[in-house]
Amino acid sequence: MPPRDIRLTLIGKPGCHLCDDAREVVLGVVAEIEATDTSRRPLLDEVSILDDDELRARYAEEIPVLLIDGEVHNYWRIDPVRLKTALLAR
Numbered sequence: 326m327p328p329r330d331i332r333l334t335l336i337g338k339p340g341c342h343l344c345d346d347a348r349e350v351v352l353g354v355v356a357e358i359e360a361t362d363t364s365r366r367p368l369l370d371e372v373s374i375l376d377d378d379e380l381r382a383r384y385a386e387e388i389p390v391l392l393i394d395g396e397v398h399n400y401w402r403i404d405p406v407r408l409k410t411a412l413l414a415r
Contacts, residue, residue, distance in 0.1 A: 331367045331415055334392040336384055338373050343401060347389040350403045358412055367412055 335351060337344030348371070355367045374381040374388060384390050387400040391408070398411055 329365055329415070331365055331412055332392075332394050333367050333369045334395070335369060335371045335389055336374060336380055336392070337371065337389040338375050341388055344389040347391065347403045350405050351391065351408065354405050354408045354412065358409065362413065365412060365415065 333351060333355070335344070335348060337347065351369060355369060358365055358367055372380060374384055384400070389403070390400040391398045391403055393411060394415070398408065
């Protein structure tokens with residue numbers, strides 16, 4: 326079976342300490358999955374609300390926001406166990 330790409334999008338902004346924390350959690354989970362499960366490839370994109378008026382209007386009070394394949398997974402604090410479970414279920 327070829328690897329399945331899972332698109333992760335972290336919506337935040339520069340200087341946001343919660344965004345920095347979320348990035349570390351997401352990258353840690355991604356590294357763990359890549360090391361143990363070759364059927365899934367989580368790919369992370371980062372988007373700043375400062376560069377997109379629509380995202381700013383929608384998520385300004387909720388950043389960081391993590392999307393999995395375009396759907397909101399969580400916001401503010403990203404739980405590594407919940408994220409890993411969600412990614413492995415895909």
